[in-house]
Amino acid sequence: MSDLRPVTDEPVRGLVPPPWIYSLPGIERMRLLARHYLAAAPSARLYGISVGHVSTGSATGTMKASGITQHIPALNVSPVVLEALQGAAITALEPGMDVTPITYSLEYFRNPRPQPGNFLARARIINTSNVSISCAADVEDPVGRLVGTAISQWAIEPVLPSPPPAPAGIEPIDEPTYATPDPPDRPPVGAAPPLELSQRHGGLELIRMLIGDKLPPLPLMNTLGMRFENAEEGDVTLSMPASEWLCTWNRSVSPGGIDTFLGATNASCTATLFQPGQSVAIIECNTRFFRRVTADGRLIRARGKVTHRIGNLISTEAIATDEDGNPIAAHQTTNILLDPRAHRPGEQERVLATLLFTDIVGSTLHAERLGDNQWRSLLAEHDKLVRQELGVHKGREVKTTGDGFLVRFDSPAAAIRCARAIRDGVRRLNLEIRAGIHIGECEVHGNDLAGIALHVAARIMALAGNNEILVSQMVRDLAAGSGLTFGGAQCHTLRGVEGEWNLFLVEN
Numbered sequence: 001m002s003d004l005r006p007v008t009d010e011p012v013r014g015l016v017p018p019p020w021i022y023s024l025p026g027i028e029r030m031r032l033l034a035r036h037y038l039a040a041a042p043s044a045r046l047y048g049i050s051v052g053h054v055s056t057g058s059a060t061g062t063m064k065a066s067g068i069t070q071h072i073p074a075l076n077v078s079p080v081v082l083e084a085l086q087g088a089a090i091t092a093l094e095p096g097m098d099v100t101p102i103t104y105s106l107e108y109f110r111n112p113r114p115q116p117g118n119f120l121a122r123a124r125i126i127n128t129s130n131v132s133i134s135c136a137a138d139v140e141d142p143v144g145r146l147v148g149t150a151i152s153q154w155a156i157e158p159v160l161p162s163p164p165p166a167p168a169g170i171e172p173i174d175e176p177t178y179a180t181p182d183p184p185d186r187p188p189v190g191a192a193p194p195l196e197l198s199q200r201h202g203g204l205e206l207i208r209m210l211i212g213d214k215l216p217p218l219p220l221m222n223t224l225g226m227r228f229e230n231a232e233e234g235d236v237t238l239s240m241p242a243s244e245w246l247c248t249w250n251r252s253v254s255p256g257g258i259d260t261f262l263g264a265t266n267a268s269c270t271a272t273l274f275q276p277g278q279s280v281a282i283i284e285c286n287t288r289f290f291r292r293v294t295a296d297g298r299l300i301r302a303r304g305k306v307t308h309r310i311g312n313l314i315s316t317e318a319i320a321t322d323e324d325g326n327p328i329a330a331h332q333t334t335n336i337l338l339d340p341r342a343h344r345p346g347e348q349e350r351v352l353a354t355l356l357f358t359d360i361v362g363s364t365l366h367a368e369r370l371g372d373n374q375w376r377s378l379l380a381e382h383d384k385l386v387r388q389e390l391g392v393h394k395g396r397e398v399k400t401t402g403d404g405f406l407v408r409f410d411s412p413a414a415a416i417r418c419a420r421a422i423r424d425g426v427r428r429l430n431l432e433i434r435a436g437i438h439i440g441e442c443e444v445h446g447n448d449l450a451g452i453a454l455h456v457a458a459r460i461m462a463l464a465g466n467n468e469i470l471v472s473q474m475v476r477d478l479a480a481g482s483g484l485t486f487g488g489a490q491c492h493t494l495r496g497v498e499g500e501w502n503l504f505l506v507e508n
Contacts, residue, residue: 007046007068007183008225008243013176014042016247022163026093030054032170033087039173041248043256046223047079048118048184051087052391057125059087060391064184065142067114069260070192071220072203072267073280074111077119079256081106081139081150083248084123086255089133089154092125096162099133099154101255101289106150108282110141114188117142117397131156143444144351144396144408183223190217203274207231220264224257228268234306236268242322244295252292253300258320259287262302262331265318269304270335273314280314283334290327298323302331312337349444354415354437354475355453356395357461358386358422359404361432378429379403385425393418398449404433404461408449412439412475413482416506419469436461437471439478452497459494460503469506476504 017038021029032038034051043049048064063080070076082104089099112119123137137150180186193206193215201209209215211228220226224246230237238261246257263285270280293300304318314335320328360366360382367375386405390397393414395407409415419435426433438460440453456472464470471479476486487505494501 006222006225008223008241008245010245012042012244013178013182014045015039016041016250020164020166022098022159023095023165025095026090026097027054027056029093030059030087030091035172036175037170037172039175042245043079043083043248043254045182046184046245047256048182049080049083050387050391051083052120052388053394054087054091056091057088059084059091059123060394061087061121061123062118062387062391063121065112065115065117065119066184067188067219068183068186068223069220070114070188071218071264072192072271074282075114076220076260076263077112077121077139077147078104078106078259078263078285079254080119080121081123081137081148082152082254082256082259084121085135085137085150085152086154086248088123088125088135088137089152092128092133093156096159098157098159098249100157100292101287102132102153102155103286103288104150104152104255104259105284105286106139106148107284108148109146110148111281112141112147115142116399119147120396122394126151140396142396143398143449144353144410145349145444188219189222190219192218198274198279199277202276203271203278204231204233206274207236207268207271220260224261224264226261226264229301231268231272233272234269235304236265236272237301237303238265238268239299239301241297242293242295242300243297247295251295253295255289258289258293258300258329259285259331261300262287262304262318262320262329263333265302265304265320266316266331266333269306269316269318270314270333273306273309273337277339279338280335281338283336285331285333287329287331289329293322293328300328307332312339350441350451351444351449352439352441353449353453354409354412354439355442355449355457356407356409356415356419356435356437357401357404357457358407358419358433358435359401359461360426361434361466363403366431378431381429382426382431385429386422389418389421389425393421406449406454406457412437412471412478413484416469416471416475416479416482416484420506420508423467423469432466434461434464434466435469436464437469437475439472439474456494456497456501459497460501463492463494463503470503471506473502473504 052060061084127134248254308315438457
């Protein structure tokens with residue numbers, strides 16, 4: 001298993017922004033990035049991160065929940081959270097200024113898991129001064145459940161030497177293409193230990209099996225090129241290269257890369273205390289950043305130790321250093337040790353959601369007319385446009401349906417406005433869509449939603465005509481006062497759903 005090639009051994013993909021970017025106000029930097037006038041950074045290629053909606057004081061980011069950042073006990077979401085927090089801070093900067101991280105904390109409400117779709121981080125500025133910017137963020141899983149909430153402090157510093165002026169005309173970037181998919185679009189390399197093994201062996205024994213190549217690496221180990229240098233009970237040391245893959249805005253390892261490495265170190269340290277069958281839930285993590293580290297390929301090391309254990313509460317601390325022994329950052333975590341033998345299954349989790357179904361009209365005819373390759377290319381453009389509008393209107397992608405989307409919203413009005421924006425946007429691609437919107441209670445099944453509300457929304461969409469958006473009466477009633485207008489009631493029966501339903505056409 002030692003012949004598995006880590007991602008950090010591959011030629012780096014993506015580009016850090018050119019130096020002239022710092023001559024612009026921060027909000028203009030973020031707008032250029034969101035509108036794809038800047039190439040995706042290496043860290044964005046590595047993790048599958050995209051910047052969504054930006055405005056002065058706020059930024060959103062998404063990250064594919066593909067499993068490549070899975071370690072112990074869960075998938076690490078800090079890359080996208082820190083990306084969104086930094087993006088929000090940047091929007092407040094004047095030309096010639098930059099931010100560097102001081103502190104970052106993340107309180108977890110659930111352990112994030114690999115699943116289809118994207119994690120969504122929404123960040124906002126909560127305070128600014130002459131020397132620092134404070135930001136907060138929420139992060140949600142692909143079905144809209146709150147994973148955690150974060151807060152960060154960023155120091156404001158001048159860019160030295162002074163950046164050159166921006167060019168007179170800035171054109172969108174044509175992203176390079178590669179023979180193989182980016183890491184998040186590949187099957188994860190490695191896996192968590194099988195359940196039967198974790199039920200027979202303690203955590204320290206499993207880690208030593210990893211070190212001895214008796215188990216495949218954990219996915220995050222392959223993604224970051226991490227390896228164990230030592231593992232004892234309550235004490236581990238890991239290393240990873242300061243790879244260019246971890247760069248975002250400059251040639252330094254990004255805050256997300258440092259925090260993810262330290263989080264993995266502390267998680268591994270906690271795992272050494274597991275008895276067979278036990279696992280852990282992360283409660284909170286806190287990071288203090290001391291200095292930048294250049295992405296020169298040299299090793300970064302982190303040593304993690306258990307600092308306190310009281311009952312099932314475990315606290316750990318890890319410190320990262322560069323090859324010269326200089327401290328880079330310190331990271332603390334608080335965890336709850338879980339024993340599955342004490343678990344009692346609860347009721348199925350349910351959420352109230354506004355559901356939007358979309359569908360491309362005549363997709364089969366388009367595919368036959370264009371051929372497979374051109375149709376796939378057009379469909380990719382459609383999907384990209386839809387996801388951009390989801391970012392603007394705060395929609396959460398649940399899944400794609402081949403030639404359409406199922407999306408969840410908190411607001412019926414936001415769902416309608418998003419559907420209109422998608423309908424108007426795909427016209428540029430010579431496509432037409434139909435859309436159906438309904439609000440109802442849904443069951444959460446891991447990475448998906450289920451329940452009668454989904455069937456109703458799908459049946460409403462099926463009744464819509466070309467370029468039409470149909471909504472249920474509940475959606476129309478809850479959107480009252482939003483400025484949206486609707487046609488008269490149309491009474492329909494919905495296949496597979498009892499009763500008669502009043503549906504309303506959204507007017508242009």
